[in-house]
Amino acid sequence: MxxxxxxxxxxxxxxSVDSVLERAKSKGITRLLIPGTTPNGWHRQQVLVNSNVSDIDIDIALGIHPYFIEQCELKPALDTLETLLRNNKNVAAVGEIGIDTAINCPLHIQHDVLNAQLSLAKRYRxxxxxxxxxxxxxLLAALKQRQFDSGGVVHAFSGSVEVAMQYIEKGFYVGIGGTITYPRGAKTRASVKALFGEFSDRILxxxxxxxxxMHGRQGQTNEPAYLIDVVNGLAELLEQDASHIIDITTANYHRLFHRDGLSNPTKKTLAL
Ligand SMILES: [Zn+2]
Structure with missing residues (x-):
């Protein structure tokens, strides 16, 4: 899982990462991906990969998250990002990047940072x-405008099946998380059910x-061990075995993030 x-x-x-990883392993997590948020975070990601002695494989993505754009010195941060992507073949993706209309950071700045990072992703495939x-x-307009053809995942998907289809048509995968564990996530649950029928090969x-x-764990810190709640929620929604959902989504993950066949990057260190 x-x-x-x-x-x-x-x-x-x-x-408390050691105990977080221990609990994750006990619930069946075999691999996880840590998305990037800020230059400082990129260094902590490096520490986590290079000091990982758990049985869980760790992949990382590097990027500037919209929440943290205004805390970054953008030019040096983007230059550093480019250097890291050029020198580290073990980085699985550029992210977490995007646009958030509920934060104060001006949209034109979010657009500039998104476009710069889409260009880097394109350059390094x-x-x-x-x-x-x-x-x-x-986001869909930005992908279209940049003729972005390197694919990816729209994470924490919520929305209609029509919106999901627009990403899938652009080669994207759909990340499914705790939203589907909530009764109030009915719209997303319906979308996921419809998607899984035809595009189960695009679900993460x-x-x-x-x-x-997750539903029922409000007020607690979420952690990878609770991914089992998403799996069980999907199993119930789709009337399928949890093991089937785990098998499909595991294959999907490797197809998206390990295109060159690199399946065990944690055995190499990262120089950030
Ligand atoms: Zn995130």
Whole structure:
């Protein structure tokens, strides 16, 4: 079982990462991906990969998250990002990048940073991990305008099946997380059910921990061990075995993030 999106470099999880990984392993997590958020976070990601002695394989993506754009010195950060992508063949994707219309950061700046990072992903033939909030139309337009053809995942997907289809047509995968564990996530549950019928080869699992607590765990720090709640929620929704969902989504993950056959990058160190 693979958690395709968990922020182990953020303080809530980083401070007790050994026990977080131990609990994840006990629930069947075999691999996880840590998306990037800031230059400081990129260094913590490096520490996590290089010091990983757990049985869980760790992949990383590097990028500037919209939440943190205003904390970054953008020019040096983007230059550093380019250097890291050029020198590290073990980076799985560019992300987490995107547009969030609910934050104060001006949209034109978010657009500039997104476009710069889409260009880097294109140059280094890497998929992207997209963050959205009330911004599907803006993201889809940006992908179209850049003729972005390197694929990726729209993470923590919520929305209609029509929107999901627009990403799938652009070669994207759809990240499914805790939203489907909530009764109020009816729209997303319906979308996921429809998608799984025809496009089960485009679904990934994720927690987005430490955020996005699962239904019934509100108020607790989310962590990769709770991915099992998403799997069980999907199994119930789709009336399929949990093991079947795990098998499909594991294959999907490797197809997206390990295109060159590299399946065990944690055995190599990362020089960030
Ligand atoms: Zn995230």
């Amino acid at each position: 693979i958690d395709s999106h968990c922020h182990l470099d953020l303080p809530q999880l980083f401070s 890497l998929p992207v991990i997209l963050h959205h909030r009330k911004s599907h139309h803006l 699992l994720e927690t987005d921990s430490p955020d996005m607590p």
